[in-house]
Amino acid sequence: MVYDRLSESNRHKWKDHSCNIHTHLLLHNFPCISICNQNPMKRSVVEFYLIEAYSDASLAEISKLLVQFESGEQNKNQSRTNGTVDSALLRLRRAQIMLRLLSNKLSNETRIKAGYTFSELVTECSIAGKTCTSNDFTSFLHPDYGICFTYNSDQEITRPGLGQGLRLLMTVNEDSPLVSRFDFLPTTDSAAIWAVIHNENEFPDFDKNGFRVGAASQALVSLTKTDHSRLSSPYGSCTNKATDTYEEFAYSVNGCQHKCLQHLAAERCGCVDPLFRKTIDKRYCESEKEADCLLSLSFSVSSPTVISSLFDCPPACTEELFEKVVSSSDFPSANYKVATGTQQQRDTLLGDQGGGRKGDGDDNSDDYDAPPTKTSTTATATRMSSGSSTMTVNGPVSMPSASTASTESTSTMTTSGMPQVCPPEDLSAVLKSVVDITAFACRAAYPDIYSNTSFTVIQGWPCLSTKRCNSCVMAADPSTPWPCSYSDYQVCTEKNNAGSTKYSCANFFDAFDFIPAGVPVPNITGWENGTNPSSPTSCYSFASGTPSFNNCWLTHECSTLPSSSNLSTLLDQTNPLIDKNFLKTIPAGVSTCDFSKAASTAAINKLSSGGRKKRQATSVDLPGFGSCEYANKNFKSAAECIAWYRRNALLLHVFYEQLQVNSYEQGASYTLVSLISDISGHAGLWLGISVVSMVEILSLFVMIISNFVCGRNIVIDRENVEREAEKRNERESREINSARV
Numbered sequence: 001m002v003y004d005r006l007s008e009s010n011r012h013k014w015k016d017h018s019c020n021i022h023t024h025l026l027l028h029n030f031p032c033i034s035i036c037n038q039n040p041m042k043r044s045v046v047e048f049y050l051i052e053a054y055s056d057a058s059l060a061e062i063s064k065l066l067v068q069f070e071s072g073e074q075n076k077n078q079s080r081t082n083g084t085v086d087s088a089l090l091r092l093r094r095a096q097i098m099l100r101l102l103s104n105k106l107s108n109e110t111r112i113k114a115g116y117t118f119s120e121l122v123t124e125c126s127i128a129g130k131t132c133t134s135n136d137f138t139s140f141l142h143p144d145y146g147i148c149f150t151y152n153s154d155q156e157i158t159r160p161g162l163g164q165g166l167r168l169l170m171t172v173n174e175d176s177p178l179v180s181r182f183d184f185l186p187t188t189d190s191a192a193i194w195a196v197i198h199n200e201n202e203f204p205d206f207d208k209n210g211f212r213v214g215a216a217s218q219a220l221v222s223l224t225k226t227d228h229s230r231l232s233s234p235y236g237s238c239t240n241k242a243t244d245t246y247e248e249f250a251y252s253v254n255g256c257q258h259k260c261l262q263h264l265a266a267e268r269c270g271c272v273d274p275l276f277r278k279t280i281d282k283r284y285c286e287s288e289k290e291a292d293c294l295l296s297l298s299f300s301v302s303s304p305t306v307i308s309s310l311f312d313c314p315p316a317c318t319e320e321l322f323e324k325v326v327s328s329s330d331f332p333s334a335n336y337k338v339a340t341g342t343q344q345q346r347d348t349l350l351g352d353q354g355g356g357r358k359g360d361g362d363d364n365s366d367d368y369d370a371p372p373t374k375t376s377t378t379a380t381a382t383r384m385s386s387g388s389s390t391m392t393v394n395g396p397v398s399m400p401s402a403s404t405a406s407t408e409s410t411s412t413m414t415t416s417g418m419p420q421v422c423p424p425e426d427l428s429a430v431l432k433s434v435v436d437i438t439a440f441a442c443r444a445a446y447p448d449i450y451s452n453t454s455f456t457v458i459q460g461w462p463c464l465s466t467k468r469c470n471s472c473v474m475a476a477d478p479s480t481p482w483p484c485s486y487s488d489y490q491v492c493t494e495k496n497n498a499g500s501t502k503y504s505c506a507n508f509f510d511a512f513d514f515i516p517a518g519v520p521v522p523n524i525t526g527w528e529n530g531t532n533p534s535s536p537t538s539c540y541s542f543a544s545g546t547p548s549f550n551n552c553w554l555t556h557e558c559s560t561l562p563s564s565s566n567l568s569t570l571l572d573q574t575n576p577l578i579d580k581n582f583l584k585t586i587p588a589g590v591s592t593c594d595f596s597k598a599a600s601t602a603a604i605n606k607l608s609s610g611g612r613k614k615r616q617a618t619s620v621d622l623p624g625f626g627s628c629e630y631a632n633k634n635f636k637s638a639a640e641c642i643a644w645y646r647r648n649a650l651l652l653h654v655f656y657e658q659l660q661v662n663s664y665e666q667g668a669s670y671t672l673v674s675l676i677s678d679i680s681g682h683a684g685l686w687l688g689i690s691v692v693s694m695v696e697i698l699s700l701f702v703m704i705i706s707n708f709v710c711g712r713n714i715v716i717d718r719e720n721v722e723r724e725a726e727k728r729n730e731r732e733s734r735e736i737n738s739a740r741v
Contacts, residue, residue, distance in 0.1 A: 165655025
């Protein structure tokens with residue numbers, strides 16, 4: 001009974017622990033920050049695969065899902081197994097789960113191409129005032145958010161504050177300033193960036209530890225670091241053993257619970273959720289029925305069985321946590337012109353635009369393409385261009401001789417006398433390999449160009465175009481009208497909106513390069529860059545509407561210039577739009593259709609021989625779509641630039657609020673020494689004895705036994721005893737007498 005009571009009183013004290021709190025100042029390495037666009041892939045890329053000639057089975061399934069979701073035909077107003085009505089929110093959740101399952105079936109390469117590049121997501125990056133680049137980031141694929149990036153540079157922070165933190169200017173790219181279309185999936189309900197702050201050896205769990213920063217906002221995230229040290233058995237139940245599905249990461253409760261949820265999904269659905277990792281003996285869900293099963297699990301996670309399994313996950317023995325305080329504000333302000341990137345990044349961006357807009361225009365202008373000034377020069381240089389090569393003359397342009405014109409402008413006709421057309425070719429295998437996915441998606445965005453038999457298009461090598469679609473466009477026949485339309489002819493207004501396609505010339509030449517190949521060229525300086533007829537010209541020296549003004553327009557801007565239909569003459573240009581080595585293989589007089597077919601064959605041969613031309617690698621990241629400035633061709637005006645950034649941009653600042661680290665350390669509050677002391681105390685309390693008493697009793701017991709065993713052998717000398725007694729008595733008497741005296 002004593003043991004039972006003693007055990008009962010100490011049972012909890014033996015496993016009890018205390019918590020010691022320490023605060024100390026340390027230099028910190030900046031933590032890892034993982035970021036993702038909430039929209040996992042561009043709608044334009046997904047829709048591209050709806051084109052039969054370039055179909056992709058997995059992306060076609062996603063396209064079908066998105067169409068069904070938008071039309072509200074996906075099991076609308078039907079009841080689910082959980083007994084709730086299939087509301088709009090429930091349909092959204094189901095579509096998001098189904099999108100996750102279908103995306104998991106895509107190859108990593110396809111998901112990366114359909115997602116956002118680093119420069120599309122991160123426009124500007126700096127840490128402690130120093131520029132950071134894509135080299136400071138690593139990428140990974142997330143089941144819900146597509147391609148994500150993790151900042152991890154081991155930057156040491158020596159003092160707290162905003163100036164020593166990480167600054168990220170990012171864009172969600174709901175739309176592009178170059179193409180007016182909404183590019184988000186309909187299942188993406190927010191224009192935002194997901195972010196999570198974590199250690200290098202910690203799994204970036206957006207669902208449990210992440211936070212969102214919405215477009216048109218600025219978020220300031222101040223951090224305080226906290227260390228936790230816990231005790232294992234017998235004082236506690238912590239562990240540091242990594243979960244088998246997250247072996248490369250440190251153990252966490254979240255990772256353990258992910259495994260429990262996957263086990264639950266495997267039991268009830270026969271498959272597991274691609275949102276979490278799986279063991280080799282399980283498979284990911286794929287079908288609509290399995291998606292419904294995963295959805296139903298979200299309504300059963302509160303059951304006692306599930307809660308019990310989730311609480312079986314012990315805490316980590318050692319853990320570093322970042323406590324966040326987030327504040328937000330609007331960004332950018334109403335009239336703030338966003339400036340992005342370093343001077344080197346700006347130079348790279350403008351270099352890709354052929355140097356950007358020329359001249360010193362007004363950055364505040366409402367129309368960057370409008371003439372900044374009116375010139376009063378009477379003689380203005382007029383250029384005749386084919387591709388990127390130009391010829392400059394002064395004053396009125398004289399027409400070439402009839403013999404020359406007839407030689408260079410000979411029309412290619414069919415045997416029936418009708419203008420020649422070029423049937424479109426299926427070049428999907430080549431294009432997917434030699435053309436950037438953004439340019440590849442142009443084929444869906446510009447069907448009036450790529451599917452128009454009046455034109456033939458060379459996309460990718462041997463075309464050397466650096467325009468957005470990497471395409472060289474040629475008319476199948478010299479009688480084909482100009483491929484785009486102008487709208488600001490002051491005289492000869494019949495030329496307005498007279499192009500063969502619906503695209504404006506500013507839009508067309510932003511995406512394409514045009515090789516005239518016998519098509520008369522408008523007498524407009526810089527037509528190859530989309531310049532309008534009303535750009536600065538000598539005609540503005542005359543009053544508008546006067547005979548001199550009209551005559552000047554008729555002589556200059558209203559006239560056309562001949563172009564050569566002999567494509568071999570492209571070799572004579574300084575910087576031809578077609579690869580010179582390819583041009584050397586083309587005989588004189590070849591038609592544009594045959595020229596295009598030869599280009600396709602050459603591209604296939606070059607690809608199969610491993611000689612595909614690749615873009616030169618560079619360590620300079622493009623600053624997104626660039627700053628709100630006149631030189632930047634990505635924007636047509638300051639107002640358009642500001643409006644685009646207000647729809648798409650956001651700022652994220654992450655910094656340490658203080659360098660003090662709060663450490664919480666568990667220690668045993670009931671040690672072995674305390675146990676022994678308590679046993680002695682309880683023995684004295686319940687038995688009425690102490691340790692000293694126990695020793696005395698033991699000594700008495702030994703003496704009794706010794707006397708019992710050895711007492712019979714003792715002999716007493718009585719005479720000596722009596723003698724000693726007498727001596728003692730005499731001594732005492734003397735002492736008494738002496739005391740009296």
